[in-house]
Amino acid sequence: MSKPTVVVLGAAGAQASGLLRGLGRSAAELRLICCDRAFPDGLVLDAGTQEVQRAQFDLLAEPEKLHQVLRGADLVVNCTGPYYTLGPVILDAAVAASTDYVDICDDADATELLLQRDDAAKAAGVTALIGMGSAPGTTNVLVRLALDSLPEGDASAAITWCVDATDMVGAVVPHFAHSFSTAIPGAGGSPAWEDFEPQRVAFPEPVGEQLVVTLSHPEVLTLPRFTRVTKATNKGGLIPEDFTHLGWVISRLPSGAERTKAMHTIFETARAEHADREPVGSGLIVDVQVGSEGIAFLAGGRTNQEDATGTPAAAGALIALQGHVAGPGVVSPEVLNPADFFSALRDVSAGGGGMTAYRTKNGEIVEHVRIRDLLTAQAATS
Structure with missing residues (x-):
């Protein structure tokens, strides 16, 4: 039996490195075609014992090479960015090649464009699983798990996150600025600071209290589309909080050819000033409520965003190869069976996850509950 062929686009980037490490831990035997427009000298593509092949080309300048590599593949995992520029182009190519698709898209406006490719x-006959990273991605699956464990009725989901500024590299910088620019529909450009409703949120240690603001994120669009969630919110921020303010500032830079370069220059200058700071890590809270009943998931730890994003993407890729993604069509991670996701996640993870779950009543924690028990109860009722 031949190995499934998986094309990884943007393979030289940070998030793809986490994906490749995850696939390298899997017991599944894969053939990985790692594509990028350039591979820095000395770059090691760490995918364990998986078969790895490199392909260097510019997917925008050489679309025929993209189509050629996709035609012979079982799955393409799109780790390029920013998604508001490249996402629709690559999904269109996957559809033309009849190749299943997974990405880690975290731009709300790009998500709208990707969903328009559903028909x-x-x-x-293509199944496209979009937003299969940490947030979105793991967040969506957690909402689904909570909904499967809560009473019937309309639900709300509040997603709150923070990441360390040390993880702000490559396309993540313009993405963060873009999240401000598109956070408030109809506002045009980047609104005033107060319009983002800044607040301080206590994340589990070692992250602690951090500043978060309203940002555009795909979960706000997809959860009402694929679940009984009628209200979804997203707030996020960077550590230290000066970088959250900085994201808002660079989002207000005038458009033009030099805009992205200026964003990176400003961010790198600020990062250099904090070069001696010990990274804190990242935090996540997913709070789902139906009436007075709720389930909240809390996490805080030193996992970098390469692995926090790449590992669930690897799990999503395995689930797609196994044919366990509802399709064909364009779908988001909340359609996944949580048991399938956590099983695949164990297969690709290095361990050390710090997620804790609680039942809540009127927004207040009433008892600790194990994720394992929620999965068992979900399986019993499905």
């Missing part, structure tokens, strides 16, 4: 994907 085309169905017609081509």
Whole structure:
């Protein structure tokens, strides 16, 4: 039996490195075609014992090479960015090649464009799982798990996160600025600071209290589309909080050819000033409520965003290869069976996850509950 072929786009980037490490831990035997427009000298693509092949080309300048590599693949994992520029282009190519698709898209406006490809994907028999990273990605699955464990009725989901500024590299910088620019529909440009409703939130240690603001994120769009969530919110921020303010500032830079370069220059200058600071890590809170009943997931730890994003993407890739993603069509991670996701996650993870779950009543924690028990109860009722 031949090995499944997985094309990884943006393979030289940070998030793809986490994906490759995850796939390298899996017991599944894969053939990985790692594509990027350039591979820095000395770059090691760490995918364990998986078969790895490199392909260097510019997917925008050489679209015929993209189509050629996709035609022979079982799955393409798109780790390029920013998604508001590249996402629709690559999904269109996957649909044309009849190749299943996974990405880690975290731009809300790009998500809208990707969802518009649903009819085309169905017609081509293509299943596209979009936003399969940490947030979105793991967050969506956690909401689904909570909904499966809560009473019937309309639900709300509040997602709050923070990441360390040391993880702000490459396309993540313009993405963060873009999240301010598109956070408030109809506002145009980047609104005033107060419009983002800044607040301080206590995350589990070692992260502690951090500043978060309203940002655009795909979960706000996809949860009402694929679940009974009728209200979804997203707030996020960077550590230290000066970088959250900085994201708002660079989002207000005038448009033009030099805008992205200026964003990186400003961010790198600020990062250099904090070079001696010990990274704190990242925090996540997913709070789902139906009436007075709720389930909240809390996490805080030193996992970098390469692994926090790449590892669930690796799990999503395995689930897609196993044919366990509802399709064909364009779907988001909340359609996944949580048991399938956590099983695949164990297969690709290095361990050390710090997620804790609680039942809540009127927004207040009433008891600790194990994720394992929620999965068992979900399996019993499905």
